[in-house]
Amino acid sequence: MNHLAYDPPADTPSPLRAHGLTLAHGRVPVIRDLDLALPRGRVTAIVGPNGCGKSTLLAGLARLHAPEAGRVTLDDRDIRDFGARELARALALLPQSVTAPEGLTAAELIRFGRQPHQGWLRQWSAEDARVVKAALAAADLEALSDRPLDAMSGGQRQRAWIAMAIAQQTSLLLLDEPTTALDLGHAIEVFELVRDLAAAGKTIVMVLHDLGNACRYADYLVAMRSGEIVAAGAPSEVVTRALVHELYGVDCTLLTDPGTGAPMLTNVRRARAPKSASADT
Amino acid sequence: MWRIAARGHDGRWSILVDKRATAANLLLTGLLLAASLASLCLGSASIGATAALRGLFGHGDAMTVFVIRELRLTRLAAGLLSGAAFALAGCLMQTLARNRLATPGIIGIDNGATAFAVASVVGTGFGLAPPAMALAGAATATAITFGLAGGVGTRGYRFIVAGIGVGAAFGAGTQLMLARAPIDNANTAYPWTVGSLNAADPLAVELLAVGLPAALVGAGLLARALAAVRFSDAVARGLGIRVGRCRLHALALAVLLSALAVAVAGPVGLIALMGPEIARHLSSRRGVPLFGAALAGALIMVVADLVGRRVLAPIEIPAGLITSVVGAPFLLWILLRPGHRIGA
Amino acid sequence: MTGLPLVSVPRNRPRLWLALLSAGLAAACVASLLFGAGSTGPGASLRGLLAWIAGLDAGPDDARARFVVESLRAPRTLIGVLVGAALGAAGALLQAVTRNPLAEPGLLGVSAGSALAVAIAIALGASAATLRVPVAQLGALAGCVAVLAASRVRGVGDDPIRLVLAGAVLSGLLGSLTSMILLFDERTADEIRFWVVGSLAGRRPADIMALLPGLGVALAIVVVIARPLAALALGERVATGLGHRPRTVRLLVIVAVALLVGSATAIAGPIAFVGLVAPFAARLLAGPDIRRTLWLSLPIGALLTVGADIASRLLVRPSELPLGVLTALVGAPVLVAVVRLRRLPGL
Numbered sequence: 001m002n003h004l005a006y007d008p009p010a011d012t013p014s015p016l017r018a019h020g021l022t023l024a025h026g027r028v029p030v031i032r033d034l035d036l037a038l039p040r041g042r043v044t045a046i047v048g049p050n051g052c053g054k055s056t057l058l059a060g061l062a063r064l065h066a067p068e069a070g071r072v073t074l075d076d077r078d079i080r081d082f083g084a085r086e087l088a089r090a091l092a093l094l095p096q097s098v099t100a101p102e103g104l105t106a107a108e109l110i111r112f113g114r115q116p117h118q119g120w121l122r123q124w125s126a127e128d129a130r131v132v133k134a135a136l137a138a139a140d141l142e143a144l145s146d147r148p149l150d151a152m153s154g155g156q157r158q159r160a161w162i163a164m165a166i167a168q169q170t171s172l173l174l175l176d177e178p179t180t181a182l183d184l185g186h187a188i189e190v191f192e193l194v195r196d197l198a199a200a201g202k203t204i205v206m207v208l209h210d211l212g213n214a215c216r217y218a219d220y221l222v223a224m225r226s227g228e229i230v231a232a233g234a235p236s237e238v239v240t241r242a243l244v245h246e247l248y249g250v251d252c253t254l255l256t257d258p259g260t261g262a263p264m265l266t267n268v269r270r271a272r273a274p275k276s277a278s279a280d281t
Numbered sequence: 282m283w284r285i286a287a288r289g290h291d292g293r294w295s296i297l298v299d300k301r302a303t304a305a306n307l308l309l310t311g312l313l314l315a316a317s318l319a320s321l322c323l324g325s326a327s328i329g330a331t332a333a334l335r336g337l338f339g340h341g342d343a344m345t346v347f348v349i350r351e352l353r354l355t356r357l358a359a360g361l362l363s364g365a366a367f368a369l370a371g372c373l374m375q376t377l378a379r380n381r382l383a384t385p386g387i388i389g390i391d392n393g394a395t396a397f398a399v400a401s402v403v404g405t406g407f408g409l410a411p412p413a414m415a416l417a418g419a420a421t422a423t424a425i426t427f428g429l430a431g432g433v434g435t436r437g438y439r440f441i442v443a444g445i446g447v448g449a450a451f452g453a454g455t456q457l458m459l460a461r462a463p464i465d466n467a468n469t470a471y472p473w474t475v476g477s478l479n480a481a482d483p484l485a486v487e488l489l490a491v492g493l494p495a496a497l498v499g500a501g502l503l504a505r506a507l508a509a510v511r512f513s514d515a516v517a518r519g520l521g522i523r524v525g526r527c528r529l530h531a532l533a534l535a536v537l538l539s540a541l542a543v544a545v546a547g548p549v550g551l552i553a554l555m556g557p558e559i560a561r562h563l564s565s566r567r568g569v570p571l572f573g574a575a576l577a578g579a580l581i582m583v584v585a586d587l588v589g590r591r592v593l594a595p596i597e598i599p600a601g602l603i604t605s606v607v608g609a610p611f612l613l614w615i616l617l618r619p620g621h622r623i624g625a
Numbered sequence: 626m627t628g629l630p631l632v633s634v635p636r637n638r639p640r641l642w643l644a645l646l647s648a649g650l651a652a653a654c655v656a657s658l659l660f661g662a663g664s665t666g667p668g669a670s671l672r673g674l675l676a677w678i679a680g681l682d683a684g685p686d687d688a689r690a691r692f693v694v695e696s697l698r699a700p701r702t703l704i705g706v707l708v709g710a711a712l713g714a715a716g717a718l719l720q721a722v723t724r725n726p727l728a729e730p731g732l733l734g735v736s737a738g739s740a741l742a743v744a745i746a747i748a749l750g751a752s753a754a755t756l757r758v759p760v761a762q763l764g765a766l767a768g769c770v771a772v773l774a775a776s777r778v779r780g781v782g783d784d785p786i787r788l789v790l791a792g793a794v795l796s797g798l799l800g801s802l803t804s805m806i807l808l809f810d811e812r813t814a815d816e817i818r819f820w821v822v823g824s825l826a827g828r829r830p831a832d833i834m835a836l837l838p839g840l841g842v843a844l845a846i847v848v849v850i851a852r853p854l855a856a857l858a859l860g861e862r863v864a865t866g867l868g869h870r871p872r873t874v875r876l877l878v879i880v881a882v883a884l885l886v887g888s889a890t891a892i893a894g895p896i897a898f899v900g901l902v903a904p905f906a907a908r909l910l911a912g913p914d915i916r917r918t919l920w921l922s923l924p925i926g927a928l929l930t931v932g933a934d935i936a937s938r939l940l941v942r943p944s945e946l947p948l949g950v951l952t953a954l955v956g957a958p959v960l961v962a963v964v965r966l967r968r969l970p971g972l
Contacts, residue, residue, distance in 0.1 A: 059862075062865075063865075064862055064865055083868075084865075084868045084869060084870055085868030085869075086868070087868065088866060088867050088868030089868070091866075092866060093862065093863075093865075093866040094863075094866075095860065095862035095863060095866075098859065098860050098862075098863060099860065100859055100913075101724075101859075101913035101914075102726075102913060103908070103912055103913045104912070104913050104914070105912075108912070108914060109859070112855070112856055112859060112863075112867060113867070115852065115853075115867045115868065115869070116867055118852075123852075164863075165866075168866075168867070382790055387790070387793070429965070430961075439964055439965070441786065441790065442727070442786055442789065442960065442961070442964045443961045443964065445732075445789070445790075445793055445960065446956075446957040446958065446960040446961040447961075449897070449953050449956070449957045449960070450953060450954055450957035450958075452953070453949070453950040453951075453953035453954055453957075454950070454954075456947060456949070456950050457946055457947070457950045475801070475804055593809075596808060596809060598808065601801075602801045602804055602805055602808075605798060606798065606801050606802065606805070609794050609795070609797055609798035609801070612794045613775075613791055613794055613795065613798075616787055616790055616794065617775055617778050617787075617791055
């Protein structure tokens with residue numbers, strides 16, 4: 001495969017980079033020798049077929065998965081050199097399909113986001129109260145702050161989890177499939193919150209399985225297949241019929257969204273003949 | 282493989298037999314006969330196989346005849362019958378709850394039967410014979426468990442946990458009565474707490490000898506309906522089965538069998554789990570291996586009793602302890618196999 | 626927490642409950658000093674108690690009552706408080722770390738492991754008095770490790786009931802092994818028979834002293850890990866994301882639970898259900914956050930144990946019931962209630 005430079009535009013120096021990153025489950029390598037730089041202050045979506053390693057990559061970026069080789073740097077410093085709480089003040093992660101103890105309220109959940117900033121002798125401060133309040137406001141949950149999470153809609157619950165990550169006051173936010181199991185309306189709630197956060201200056205990375213949503217809500221798209229990056233860049237530049245075929249083995253027609261200028265997939269259908277024999281590895 | 286085993290000459294009736302299940306049952310029967318013979322031969326004084334068989338039919342010297350017919354045969358009968366009854370009850374219960382863990386021992390029925398039986402043994406004022414008390418206890422425990430769980434539920438889990446709670450309460454009650462009883466009475470009642478064939482009540486054995494064949498016939502009549510109930514209520518109804526009635530009958534049989542078996546041997550509950558499991562592995566997975574489970578259960582009980590008597594003679598290890606030490610790791614393996622479905 | 630405004634008022638006033646429960650516990654302790662299975666009635670006991678506390682000189686009757694209160698009932702009550710608080714806290718910790726509201730040291734085999742270890746030690750010739758506490762703690766540690774290993778098997782961790790079933794089976798297995806040891810060894814059987822059902826009777830003040838180091842260390846651990854443990858309730862990855870180290874937290878919790886359960890079992894025998902009932906009641910009062918339920922579990926567990934001990938003396942006077950029997954009678958309905966109240970997965 002020809003080597004591509006995945007450097008983001010020069011005006012947005014990257015806070016989070018992967019250098020020659022190799023990640024494995026047991027002895028099976030999932031990600032091989034991967035280089036990646038994420039644009040600051042933008043929404044990045046990592047897309048690809050099931051099992052392509054996108055969630056593993058996200059875990060590697062968040063130091064949840066130790067690399068076999070290579071490293072991840074946060075502002076040019078290896079993330080392995082960060083203390084646990086120090087990293088949690090720089091980078092917030094929302095894993096896939098999280099569950100909270102029954103009866104926990106939204107405000108209680110969001111207060112957990114302050115733990116990286118708290119210490120033994122300073123367990124609650126005026127600053128904490130202010131930040132939690134702001135996080136509630138950002139996620140539009142002020143009216144629901146005392147409602148138990150299990151009495152909320154899926155979209156509200158997911159916004160509460162994101163608000164917890166907001167309360168960590170990090171410049172980076174990593175989301176793993178934040179809209180899984182949400183219906184269209186609830187998914188839109190979450191995506192619009194993500195856009196608002198990016199507009200406020202956060203760098204956001206989310207793993208998505210829906211290419212359409214990725215095109216619509218991401219500034220920067222990282223397309224993966226079999227543990228390697230096959231394309232990266234603005235959706236309008238990198239999403240082509242050939243890419244869609246390479247990723248998912250389907251044919252489609254590409255249109256341009258008249259509102260946003262983002263590519264839109266339509267008339268998606270199974271490819272008639274396999275493009276190459278290696279498509280099933 | 283199914284094949285038609287018998288057919289009327291005009292083709293109006295025919296019986297389907299599963300080849301693999303038949304082979305499995307023949308194998309189990311063979312093993313059971315061998316284990317039974319060993320159980321008759323081995324003891325504090327070993328008797329040769331020929332002499333044992335002659336003694337069984339009243340030939341040979343008087344001492345051998347007495348040991349074989351009066352001592353060892355009674356014990357063997359108690360083991361065969363109670364083991365078969367436990368396993369058959371387990372198989373019925375697993376099928377109706379659609380969960381392989383839903384056996385009478387785990388859901389508290391054995392403990393209920395034990396508590397009531399112990400109440401009559403230690404003389405707390407209840408005058409009925411242990412088998413009748415065991416039946417009352419088993420029925421009470423079942424009713425409480427069902428009441429608390431509000432039915433069996435889709436996967437039977439709520440039913441099981443309610444049963445664990447009920448079983449724990451009855452177990453505590455048994456401990457309470459044993460702790461309060463005078464010490465020699467408590468020694469009489471001790472086999473009740475772990476399960477042993479050492480003090481099998483002849484009356485209870487006779488009752489079980491009548492009850493088990495009747496229950497086997499009843500279970501045989503239910504077998505086809507139960508095989509459909511395994512999938513789901515909706516499927517079974519679609520196949521024209523009256524699910525509620527089928528469940529009720531199966532439950533009544535399971536309670537009756539458990540109670541009678543507990544009255545003979547005490548709570549040897551793990552047989553109810555292991556017997557059906559062995560039968561399922563040996564025979565095809567298509568049917569509900571009621572008969573095979575009964576054979577396997579009898580085999581386990583006879584072997585466990587034999588091992589318990591011989592392995593550290595003259596100390597006798599109760600059969601209940603043997604099955605618990607062997608069966609519990611097996612049960613843990615079932616429970617903890619990663620990604621494994623437990624539905625029956 | 627300081628006086629600074631929280632975003633929402635902590636629910637249901639946990640501090641009020643803590644005060645009320647402590648008052649209830651104090652009352653139960655006084656009752657435990659006054660009532661007994663023997664012939665020393667409440668009135669005489671009260672005079673004996675006053676004689677002991679105020680140093681009043683009194684007649685020979687009061688001296689006898691004072692002996693009963695001071696030397697028999699007071700240590701027993703103190704042990705009840707310690708054992709109950711230890712088991713309550715152990716239950717709360719185990720439930721938090723396994724994320725399973727049904728996880729209970731007695732049900733999951735931790736107490737049974739402890740009992741088996743003591744039975745083995747006595748059968749091998751160890752004297753019951755000296756080694757019992759550390760041996761029981763080691764046994765509890767093995768039980769804890771087994772429980773945690775089981776809860777981390779794929780599929781079991783998300784299925785509270787499968788873990789409880791596995792624990793019930795493990796408890797049964799360990800209980801059978803203990804019974805086997807008792808069969809072989811009459812001396813062990815005599816030393817252990819009444820201990821196995823769980824009781825607070827006939828313990829000496831020296832036995833209490835043997836518990837204090839273990840309980841002290843456990844308390845220190847609990848104070849350190851309460852906050853990270855609360856975050857762990859949200860899931861391992863979330864806790865990592867918040868800057869905690871789940872592995873370290875889990876290890877510390879295991880050690881704390883083993884120390885607590887081992888100490889309690891060493892002195893009182895395996896007592897089930899206190900570790901289920903206390904955190905359950907605490908959650909009802911104060912919500913799911915472990916930082917509140919943990920502290921509430923202490924007085925609730927103690928109250929429960931002392932109450933059960935009083936009942937065990939009074940219900941079948943002049944003899945006594947084993948304590949484990951009473952806690953099982955209280956706890957079994959609570960187990961069912963937990964299953965019915967909660968929307969557990971797989972039900």
